[in-house]
Amino acid sequence: MSIASPFRKIHRTELRNFGKGIAFVSPWLVGFLAWTIYPIIASFYYSFTQYDVLNPPKWVGLRNYAELLLEDEKFRIVLYNTLYFVILGVPIGVVVAFLLASLLNNDMRGRSFFRTVFFLPAIVPAVATAMVWLWIYNPRYGLINSFLASLGQTAIPWLSSPKMAKPSLIIINTWAQGSAIVIFLAALQDVPRSLYDAALVDGANAWQRFWHVTIPMCTPAILFVLITSLIGMFQYFTLGWLLTGGGPNLATEFYGIYLYRNAFQFFKMGYASALAWLLFILVVVFTIIVFRSSARWVYYGGSME
Amino acid sequence: MSESTAERILYSPSAAEVAALRRRKKRRQLLRSIVLYVTVAFLSLTFALPFLWMLSTSLKDDPQVYRVPPIWIPHPVRLRNYPEALTKQPFDLFFLNTLKYAIPSAFGAVLSSSLAAYGFARLRWWGRDVLFFICIATMMIPFQVVMIPLYIIFKDFGWLNSYKALVIPTFFGNAYYIFLLRQFFMSIPQEISDAARVDGAGEIGIFVRIILPLAKPALAVVALFQFMGAWNDYLGPLIYLNREELYPIALGLQLFRSQFQEKLVWPYLMAASTVTILPVIIIFFFTQRTFVEGITVTGLKG
Numbered sequence: 001m002s003i004a005s006p007f008r009k010i011h012r013t014e015l016r017n018f019g020k021g022i023a024f025v026s027p028w029l030v031g032f033l034a035w036t037i038y039p040i041i042a043s044f045y046y047s048f049t050q051y052d053v054l055n056p057p058k059w060v061g062l063r064n065y066a067e068l069l070l071e072d073e074k075f076r077i078v079l080y081n082t083l084y085f086v087i088l089g090v091p092i093g094v095v096v097a098f099l100l101a102s103l104l105n106n107d108m109r110g111r112s113f114f115r116t117v118f119f120l121p122a123i124v125p126a127v128a129t130a131m132v133w134l135w136i137y138n139p140r141y142g143l144i145n146s147f148l149a150s151l152g153q154t155a156i157p158w159l160s161s162p163k164m165a166k167p168s169l170i171i172i173n174t175w176a177q178g179s180a181i182v183i184f185l186a187a188l189q190d191v192p193r194s195l196y197d198a199a200l201v202d203g204a205n206a207w208q209r210f211w212h213v214t215i216p217m218c219t220p221a222i223l224f225v226l227i228t229s230l231i232g233m234f235q236y237f238t239l240g241w242l243l244t245g246g247g248p249n250l251a252t253e254f255y256g257i258y259l260y261r262n263a264f265q266f267f268k269m270g271y272a273s274a275l276a277w278l279l280f281i282l283v284v285v286f287t288i289i290v291f292r293s294s295a296r297w298v299y300y301g302g303s304m305e
Numbered sequence: 306m307s308e309s310t311a312e313r314i315l316y317s318p319s320a321a322e323v324a325a326l327r328r329r330k331k332r333r334q335l336l337r338s339i340v341l342y343v344t345v346a347f348l349s350l351t352f353a354l355p356f357l358w359m360l361s362t363s364l365k366d367d368p369q370v371y372r373v374p375p376i377w378i379p380h381p382v383r384l385r386n387y388p389e390a391l392t393k394q395p396f397d398l399f400f401l402n403t404l405k406y407a408i409p410s411a412f413g414a415v416l417s418s419s420l421a422a423y424g425f426a427r428l429r430w431w432g433r434d435v436l437f438f439i440c441i442a443t444m445m446i447p448f449q450v451v452m453i454p455l456y457i458i459f460k461d462f463g464w465l466n467s468y469k470a471l472v473i474p475t476f477f478g479n480a481y482y483i484f485l486l487r488q489f490f491m492s493i494p495q496e497i498s499d500a501a502r503v504d505g506a507g508e509i510g511i512f513v514r515i516i517l518p519l520a521k522p523a524l525a526v527v528a529l530f531q532f533m534g535a536w537n538d539y540l541g542p543l544i545y546l547n548r549e550e551l552y553p554i555a556l557g558l559q560l561f562r563s564q565f566q567e568k569l570v571w572p573y574l575m576a577a578s579t580v581t582i583l584p585v586i587i588i589f590f591f592t593q594r595t596f597v598e599g600i601t602v603t604g605l606k607g
Contacts, residue, residue, distance in 0.1 A: 018431050027476065042454035117349040124586070125555055132355045
């Protein structure tokens with residue numbers, strides 16, 4: 001028996017374990033390289049080219065970025081629309097979802113039924129959602145306007161006025177917060193009873209218990225929902241595309257829609273790739289800001305993993 | 306709240322006082338639960354309203370649709386809207402098309418994601434944690450960032466206008482599902498695997514004969530999510546498919562709408578929408594618990 005053999009053996013087992021591990025994750029790894037890493041790099045390259053798919057990409061240097069940031073007036077509107085949507089829509093969605101979850105967290109009969117009702121809007125196909133709301137928002141015969149008309153009130157120009165179009169879409173977004181509600185509900189049920197009892201002994205009223213016990217204990221879940229809906233809102237496409245198609249007067253031309261239009265309607269793949277990269281940077285910056293801020297307001301109890 | 310618990314402990318009240326206190330407490334509780342039920346009932350009615358409105362419209366005839374104020378219960382009920390709407394476009398084909406890629410993609414997602422999750426959860430190897438972190442980080446990348454190169458790759462492969470572009474990538478794992486399955490796999494005691502290893506089982510054997518059977522609920526979650534995701538997806542088919550005979554239900558419904566141009570027949574559109582939504586609602590009702598558990602796992606341990 002030589003002295004070196006145990007070392008060699010450890011080394012060999014390690015290598016074997018590494019091989020096994022890589023073998024199991026290899027489908028993901030190959031996919032990651034082919035469907036994520038390569039496209040990101042390719043997109044970066046395309047963003048410096050003029051590319052219409054039919055002809056090979058032509059290098060234009062920074063021209064796409066310069067045009068986007070300095071000349072494209074439409075892009076400024078798109079950016080404003082998107083930030084409006086993210087900054088207003090995300091917090092509204094999170095707050096409403098949290099309040100609904102808190103309401104459902106009470107001991108009550110038929111809770112799973114109510115949960116289903118709140119959850120359903122989140123899982124039905126977006127196209128069907130679009131059709132239903134198109135009808136609800138119909139200027140003359142839609143649900144709300146025809147009701148208003150019968151009361152002699154003036155109709156609300158839901159999707160047809162530049163002012164109302166974004167809020168109208170935010171309403172739909174808030175209606176479809178089902179997954180957030182489910183996540184919050186689970187977080188609420190994990191809050192230890194003993195904390196409420198302790199707060200009760202200290203004479204805290206219901207509002208104080210909600211504010212000082214419930215919310216701090218749920219901040220990790222709030223952070224999670226905040227970040228996922230932030231990323232989702234930056235990509236917002238289907239409902240806007242189907243309900244307003246960017247209109248009226250560019251009021252709902254959001255980032256995802258503008259990018260799609262450039263890529264698949266105008267076939268300006270290079271320009272759209274520059275848009276995609278800016279979107280990527282925007283999403284990363286916003287996520288980092290939220291993460292950084294989270295050190296101040298997210299409470300990780302003793303049970304941190 | 307007038308008395309705090311501390312005061313109540315210090316002061317011992319008489320029997321009559323206790324009874325009065327109890328009555329008051331009960332009254333307060335009753336009031337509280339009435340307020341709660343009324344609020345929840347009102348809110349859930351508001352949330353259900355769009356669906357009820359859709360269903361109601363789908364059963365109306367033309368004059369009823371344009372009634373002001375709106376009517377909720379159609380009279381007469383016009384069931385014929387359904388067959389008429391569904392034959393305006395080949396909806397049976399659209400349904401079939403959707404299944405053609407939704408089912409294989411659910412299979413692909415389960416297979417590839419469970420393999421990767423096993424590697425991340427049940428094996429110890431150099432570089433594992435770094436790779437897992439990278440895997441999780443990919444969840445942050447917006448689809449739009451990779452959309453254009455993917456389109457070009459799939460075009461070069463000749464995958465456009467076939468379901469390959471929608472199905473094949475699902476055989477390469479998905480970060481959400483890997484994460485979800487990893488959580489589940491880690492909760493299975495390591496001793497089970499160790500015992501099998503002592504008995505001479507290989508990793509594939511342990512994966513197939515021990516871990517997968519134990520993880521059936523989690524696998525069901527992944528299959529379900531992927532199936533529903535495929536059923537609901539709009540952007541993917543919009544980019545990859547442009548021949549109408551390949552359209553899934555999502556594109557079919559939009560095609561149906563655009564066909565009417567100016568004069569939209571709302572009952573038809575609502576009937577077609579109802580039929581599109583129905584499978585999702587039915588599946589959800591039967592798999593509610595699985596669904597909720599799946600979302601909770603991905604959501605909370607993040």
